[in-house]
Amino acid sequence: MLNGMAKLSKNPTVILAADSFRGQIDRIDTVTGEADVVIQDDLFKPNSALSLGINGLKVLGEYLYFTNSAQAIFARIKINPDGTKAAAAEILATLPGTPSRQNFYDDFAIRETSEGKLEAYIATQANTVFKVLDGHQSLFLGGGNSTLLRVPTSVTYSRDGSKVYIVTGGGQVVEAHL
Helix, strand or coil: CEEEEEECCCCCCEEEEEECCCCEEEEEECCCCCEEEEEECHHHCCCCCCCCCEEEEEEECCEEEEEECCCCEEEEEEECCCCCECCCCEEEEECCCCCECCECEEEEEEEECCCCCEEEEEEECCCEEEEEECCEEEEEEECCCCCCCCCEEEEEECCCCCEEEEEECCCCEEEEEC
């Protein structure tokens, strides 16, 4: 199941796609149609408790950032210009609580701030969006018994970067100022 996609920084005609069930990254050339498995890593794999492994996927600079729903992690792996693995993966944040069908990291938005810090907003199925800034995670929106968000699935920045938009499995598009 392909779930999450990102283009390579140095080659925009090649995309990487997360295979959530197999726990791997597929590389697809959009010009030739050729596809292959480009990276396999234990941090991409699902587990017996949750069959959804690697989920959200973004490329920023020399890194491929990803979430793994089953392993409850937000992580990155350094990649080469062709999308192959250049270094070991590293975990940047861990989801609070036990991962389940009602509590897991999904897709996310990521950028480098003007101060050179890494900033990400991660949607979780527990009606929550977490902010990760330079390795520190905090609750950004929702949480507890909040009904503001109904199963958030993805986050993206506005063009001017002053807010994020969150889409949900409940049919919402929620705007939140940063």
